[in-house]
Amino acid sequence: REKARQFASWLVAQGYKKGENVAILGEGSPEWICGEFGLMSAGLVSVPLSIKLLTEEIPFRLDHSEAKAFLTTHNQLPKVLAALQVAESKAIKLIYLDDDVEWGRDLAEKSGVTGDRFTGFTQALEKGRELIEAPGSDMASKLDAIAEACGEDDVVTISYTSGTTGNPKGIMLTHLNYWTNCHDAIDMFELPLHYKTLIILPVDHSFAHTVGLYTALVRAIALYFVDSRGGGIATLRNIPINLKEVNSTFLLTVPAISGNFMKKIIAAMEEKGGIIEKIFKSGIAAGIRWNGNGFDKPSFATRFGAFFPYFLAKTLVFGKVKATVFGDSILFCVGGGALLDVKQQEFFAALGAPIYQGYGLTEAAPIISANVPKRHKFGSSGILAPSLHCRIMLADGKEAPRGVTGEIVITGGNVMKGYFRNPQATAEALREGSLWSGDLGYIDNDDFLVVVGREKALLIAEDGEKYSPEEIEEAITTSTDLIDQIMVWCDHQKYSCALVSLDTAKVEHIIKTKGITTAKALCEALQSEFYAFKDDPKAKKVQHAWIPAAFQILPAALGEKDGTVNSTMKIVRFKVSQVYKDLLDYSYTKEGSTTVNAKNIETLSSLFKLP
Structure with missing residues (x-):
């Protein structure tokens, strides 16, 4: 909080006004979080961008969002500077989040970004602290006034869609959207205080943003970030190392990452071969039979047949495998971003590190439903978040009966304010206060939401x-x-x-x-x-x-x-x-x-x- 206010103080002194937009492109780090919280404390709007964007994809987002400044890191600076050459605005200022400020300044100057447009984040914090602590300063009062004037409908972030079916749109999420979704997540998972997690997902990702940053703030969750020094390949190599160092209580993941974990675990067991491989594979198969679909309890005969190989593997192998991959404190993982295939859900549940599939959209901040430890069914997207109302709508405008597929329509405090500078798309997605998701699904007889695909696909x-x-x-x-x-x-x-x-x-x-x-x-x-x-x-x-x-x-x-x-x-x-x-x-x-x-x-x- 102190660093966020220091950064906010510097921003206010620089003349940035409430409601102006500032882009962030960088790997997850404490500086990234302090940067976004600082923008919020100054009344500004964060525009978090994916580190996986191509250089040519950045200018549209800068121009469309009307960004006044840009926070970035060592790994991303060359790409950002190349994008600024193409962007319409030639006055965007850079705030450099890493410590090698002189290297960044030299590179920026070679690309035509003059010294007055480049500031080190640490330098901004120091100047902000001086402004707050100066004798007779009213800066602290100004920041308090900004916070006091903040409304629940004020925009916090503009998050650009990844564009799986077309051009990106800027999704405006408000304080109410984030507050609602954070508290839904806490209620659904019954999150206690002081969990800890390694943030593997990019922090601009809506799922990581809400659960990884804002929910963590509410529940005092300790956050750790993957060591990104050395760029993308080094970051991937560091994930397994950092996982063991952090010893997370839970993890946020997407199918591509968890699928890679599964492949590596199986490959490691096959490499060991012999009795270990046999115990592992028979234990996984037995665990899948033992768990059934996670909701409907298998028959006594099924469980009886699975008991010995499953519990033998749990006793001799599974614990060591979990500790090797995740650390020995892992309770569960939560999957988002894309549909998680049933094979992964069954595998990790049998291993004892279940991945609870959820469903959401950035337009819904993003959580709409999730499987949770106390109530889950493999193959489904889980139970609905408690604050929202979900309808399944047919093409003729009527609500679908239970078990019948239609478009998923959401109403609640998590529904976005709209698409930035895109009234036509906003009108299509938001009708009478409800979000028409464009996704197809149904609610089954046990009240689980099942998502079957995207209408446009x-x-x-x-x-x-x-x-x-x-x-x-x-x-x-x-x-x-x-x-x-x-x-x-x-x-x-x-x-x-x-x-x-x-x-x-x-x-x-x-x-x-x-x-x-x-x-x-x-x-x-x-x-x-x-x-x-x-x-x-x-x-x-x-x-x-x-x-x-x-x-x-x-x-x-x-x-x-x-x-x-x-x-x-x-x-x-x-x-x-x-x-x-x-x-x-x-x-x-x-x-x-x-x-x-x-x-x-x-x-x-x-x-x-x-x-």
């Missing part, structure tokens, strides 16, 4: 009939470990197709174990794996007409570099359809309408060095 047949691709994707990935990423596609065509990237390590394993010697034979094996969900009782049932007629194998994984996934590792469907238009078009040719085709064989031959 729907498959559309040539006759106009629509279907959710996420349901098909989940069914497919439930039944095979060989597919790393998948996007099912149909845009007014006779049939659906899919693009997939492969888990190369697992594919190489089946090449060896099955004695596969040609790319064509591998393609046939992958085709069988892809359609295994049809006979898998655990997989979601998919209408036959929507099952992809063929899939094309990508030469490399979808990634942030070409914009095909966003900062939370969600697939950006419209971007994938642009980047891989040729493969999608190929799927509707005679040759490409079957999976065992020339392009797939060529790709597999290149990936796995097969004839």
